[in-house]
Amino acid sequence: MGYSTYSLADTYTTISNPDVGKMVLSDNGAGRIGWQYSGDISSHTNTATGHTVINKLVATNGSISLEVPVNSEADRFLSKLIKYLKKQSTPTNRFALTTLTVKDNASGVTYSFSGVTPRKVPDENRDQTASNKNYDLLFAELVEA
Amino acid sequence: MRETTKQLTLSVGGEEYTFQIRKMNALAGTGLVKFCAEKLLPVYKQLQSVFQSDDIDVSDLDEAALKAKEEEIAEARTDRLLQMIPEALASLTDDELISFETRCLQTVDILKKAGWQQVMTGKHFSCEEIEYDPASVLRLVYEVLVFNLGSFFGENSFLSFPNSQNSSRPKQ
Numbered sequence: 001m002g003y004s005t006y007s008l009a010d011t012y013t014t015i016s017n018p019d020v021g022k023m024v025l026s027d028n029g030a031g032r033i034g035w036q037y038s039g040d041i042s043s044h045t046n047t048a049t050g051h052t053v054i055n056k057l058v059a060t061n062g063s064i065s066l067e068v069p070v071n072s073e074a075d076r077f078l079s080k081l082i083k084y085l086k087k088q089s090t091p092t093n094r095f096a097l098t099t100l101t102v103k104d105n106a107s108g109v110t111y112s113f114s115g116v117t118p119r120k121v122p123d124e125n126r127d128q129t130a131s132n133k134n135y136d137l138l139f140a141e142l143v144e145a
Numbered sequence: 146m147r148e149t150t151k152q153l154t155l156s157v158g159g160e161e162y163t164f165q166i167r168k169m170n171a172l173a174g175t176g177l178v179k180f181c182a183e184k185l186l187p188v189y190k191q192l193q194s195v196f197q198s199d200d201i202d203v204s205d206l207d208e209a210a211l212k213a214k215e216e217e218i219a220e221a222r223t224d225r226l227l228q229m230i231p232e233a234l235a236s237l238t239d240d241e242l243i244s245f246e247t248r249c250l251q252t253v254d255i256l257k258k259a260g261w262q263q264v265m266t267g268k269h270f271s272c273e274e275i276e277y278d279p280a281s282v283l284r285l286v287y288e289v290l291v292f293n294l295g296s297f298f299g300e301n302s303f304l305s306f307p308n309s310q311n312s313s314r315p316k317q
Contacts, residue, residue, distance in 0.1 A: 016273065021255070021262035024269040073266050084259035094258070 010106040015116070017098040019090075020081050029072025031132060033102065035113070035139070037062040062142065064100065064113065066135040070126075078135050082118045096140065115140025151292050157274050157281050163256040164264070164285060166292045173248070174293055180245060181294060184237055246282065249289040 013033055016022040025033075039059030044052050068074040085095055098116040103109075119136040149168045154161050169177065206214060237245075247268055254261040255272045263271050264285070270276040275285070 017259075018273075019258035021257055021259075021271045022273055023266060023271055027267055027269060077266075077271075080259060090258075 012103040023077040029074040032067040064137040113139040165254040
């Protein structure tokens with residue numbers, strides 16, 4: 001029986017904004033990262049006679065969810081990023097300059113997200129033990145290489 | 146009031162950036178002094194010996210001969226330096242050098258539109274401006290050392306006492 005191995009340590013996540021700075025999230029506290037496209041890449045149209053038309057759709061945008069421990073370096077950086085982007089004084093043409101890169105060293109695939117913006121300010125909570133904070137981000141384009 | 150930060154502007158890739166050097170806390174600072182005394186002082190002393198005056202009688206030389214003599218000495222010093230630098234740096238391992246640079250850069254911030262951002266977080270660069278510019282990195286490391294440790298190695302510091310005993314300059 002075959003087997004495969006996996007390690008989160010093989011995943012290297014970096015977020016960068018020219019006005020705020022750059023942070024290697026994976027080495028500064030970030031935990032789980034997940035992403036999904038907003039749209040479908042195909043759909044079907046059926047005619048009255050039962051003929052099916054396959055529609056090829058274009059979907060380049062989507063959302064990213066990041067889980068980071070409260071008060072980690074990654075949390076501090078992401079908070080600073082959102083605070084800066086939220087400000088009225090931040091020009092609109094500087095709002096979507098953030099990029100995020102996920103490099104999977106095990107498979108050799110690099111996922112490059114551009115036009116990354118926060119969907120909302122993350123929810124906060126304080127409990128007896130440390131918890132994680134969820135950051136919901138949106139991306140305009142994803143390139144896999 | 147004691148200054149705890151110092152700002153400087155560096156040109157990197159044709160653009161000017163403002164950096165801020167912060168004071169290390171005393172424990173981190175004394176750790177760096179230990180490293181400097183162990184590894185960098187011997188290197189500095191070797192390089193400094195190249196610039197100590199040579200004992201040459203120039204009283205009977207005219208201007209042209211004096212200029213020729215000065216050029217000859219400068220060329221000889223350059224040759225000695227080029228020979229000594231690799232020997233002196235061989236005392237530092239790559240890991241020691243990287244660890245030392247990282248510790249220094251963790252006290253440096255760069256001014257971005259969103260405010261000050263540390264140039265190094267953990268072992269990684271947090272700004273792209275100097276990430277691929279070794280000259281700027283070395284300049285910042287030098288500034289960190291001067292700002293944080295200058296008082297240990299200055300003229301009236303307790304570490305300069307052995308230097309004053311060995312100096313060949315006449316006291317004024």
